[in-house]
Amino acid sequence: MPKVGMEPIRREAIVRATIAELGVKKSLDVTVSQIAKRAGMSSALAHHYFGGKDQIFLAAMRQILSDFGAEARGELKTAAPHQRAQAIIRACFAPSCFTPDVIAAWMTFYVLAQTNAQALRLWQIYQSRIRSNLVYALRPVLRDPVDGAENMIALIDGLYIRAALSAPEEPQLAVNQAMRVLNTLLKAEK
Amino acid sequence: MPKVGMEPIRREAIVRATIAELGVKKSLDVTVSQIAKRAGMSSALAHHYFGGKDQIFLAAMRQILSDFGAEARGELKTAAPHQRAQAIIRACFAPSCFTPDVIAAWMTFYVLAQTNAQALRLWQIYQSRIRSNLVYALRPVLRDPVDGAENMIALIDGLYIRAALSAPEEPQLAVNQAMRVLNTLLKAEK
DNA sequence: TTTTATTGATTGACGAGTCAATAAAAGCCT
DNA sequence: AGGCTTTTATTGACTCGTCAATCAATAAAA
Numbered sequence: 001m002p003k004v005g006m007e008p009i010r011r012e013a014i015v016r017a018t019i020a021e022l023g024v025k026k027s028l029d030v031t032v033s034q035i036a037k038r039a040g041m042s043s044a045l046a047h048h049y050f051g052g053k054d055q056i057f058l059a060a061m062r063q064i065l066s067d068f069g070a071e072a073r074g075e076l077k078t079a080a081p082h083q084r085a086q087a088i089i090r091a092c093f094a095p096s097c098f099t100p101d102v103i104a105a106w107m108t109f110y111v112l113a114q115t116n117a118q119a120l121r122l123w124q125i126y127q128s129r130i131r132s133n134l135v136y137a138l139r140p141v142l143r144d145p146v147d148g149a150e151n152m153i154a155l156i157d158g159l160y161i162r163a164a165l166s167a168p169e170e171p172q173l174a175v176n177q178a179m180r181v182l183n184t185l186l187k188a189e190k
Numbered sequence: 191m192p193k194v195g196m197e198p199i200r201r202e203a204i205v206r207a208t209i210a211e212l213g214v215k216k217s218l219d220v221t222v223s224q225i226a227k228r229a230g231m232s233s234a235l236a237h238h239y240f241g242g243k244d245q246i247f248l249a250a251m252r253q254i255l256s257d258f259g260a261e262a263r264g265e266l267k268t269a270a271p272h273q274r275a276q277a278i279i280r281a282c283f284a285p286s287c288f289t290p291d292v293i294a295a296w297m298t299f300y301v302l303a304q305t306n307a308q309a310l311r312l313w314q315i316y317q318s319r320i321r322s323n324l325v326y327a328l329r330p331v332l333r334d335p336v337d338g339a340e341n342m343i344a345l346i347d348g349l350y351i352r353a354a355l356s357a358p359e360e361p362q363l364a365v366n367q368a369m370r371v372l373n374t375l376l377k378a379e380k
Numbered sequence: 381t382t383t384t385a386t387t388g389a390t391t392g393a394c395g396a397g398t399c400a401a402t403a404a405a406a407g408c409c410t
Numbered sequence: 411a412g413g414c415t416t417t418t419a420t421t422g423a424c425t426c427g428t429c430a431a432t433c434a435a436t437a438a439a440a
Binding site: 104158 | 216294297298304313340345346348350351355367370371374378
């Protein structure tokens with residue numbers, strides 16, 4: 001009973017299922033069949049719409065990256081000019097970016113980006129965005145905003161990877177830790 | 191032409207080959223055959239000595255962790271009492287711990303530890319060691335050494351993971367960045 | 381002869397990608 | 411409206427490859 005206009009629905013279902021499955025299996029040896037099953041369709045259909053496993057993973061990665069972009073834009077919109085860095089940190093650890101599933105998916109994307117040129121490019125774009133946002137946010141409050149941004153990014157990445165292994169690290173704990181370091185960096189200027 | 195007493199030699203060869211292969215393939219779907227080939231033996235022999243793929247990976251992980259332990263002990267031995275934190279940082283980015291191969295291997299271990307209980311335990315042991323070393327090192331110089339240690343560990347992990355994706359990040363750059371943050375944290379106390 | 385080392389060949393399972401077949405919808409012609 | 415053709419959706423079955431793990435066989439040492 002084929003209904004017309006399914007493509008976008010199927011695509012989204014696949015992307016969601018991929019992220020969920022990555023969250024469960026916690027590695028890239030998730031099967032197309034597993035993804036398709038979770039998305040409620042045959043693996044052949046997944047292949048039909050995406051062309052192959054790589055494209056499926058890349059679509060999932062794009063989704064996660066764009067979710068983060070949305071979160072960040074949202075936080076920045078309602079942030080006072082001198083609180084922009086804090087807004088970015090909040091976005092990084094917002095529920096839509098810092099759930100066990102999403103964290104696990106991030107981890108697998110780090111792995112993917114080591115060998116897949118397209119994935120690496122996606123990551124680099126994301127990196128340079130968050131970097132320039134942070135530099136801009138820190139320029140009014142730090143003598144060396146580039147350096148400060150670099151430090152905060154590394155810290156955030158570290159908190160992510162650790163969250164993947166020590167689940168206890170609740171979102172709130174990570175936010176607090178990042179905020180404390182940021183405050184220390186700011187205080188050290190004056 | 192079987193020579194007796196090969197077991198330890200073969201084991202070490204496999205472990206080395208595993209790390210090298212992880213560094214090249216940059217993921218856990220390295221095959222036992224590839225490892226065995228690089229180590230100059232048949233895959234059957236690798237299975238014979240290690241029992242299975244998991245055990246091979248765990249042995250490699252133990253090797254890397256113990257390499258780091260040795261490096262850290264070495265640095266700490268020759269460090270002035272108030273320079274212990276710097277010594278630990280130096281150890282983290284020493285050539286034996288911060289080479290493209292080793293960094294890539296670390297990444298795969300992060301992935302492995304998400305699903306393999308033994309791997310997770312190894313990581314936790316390593317974590318609590320470096321943590322307590324850092325706390326001890328920071329106690330004389332920081333009001334809240336536990337917090338400071340946590341921050342430095344996260345930063346170091348972040349620098350690692352970023353090094354896996356942006357190779358340009360030379361050892362020296364990472365060391366400098368970590369040292370700068372540490373100094374800032376120290377300065378903020380006074 | 382027993383133990384240790386070693387491998388080629390094989391098994392059994394699983395997975396990505398393909399394909400032909402089925403079926404509903406949409407268009408199109410009269 | 412009634413039939414036709416094309417497009418879109420969908421899947422089961424199949425191909426081809428790979429890989430972990432096993433085993434029987436070979437050979438040197440003890």
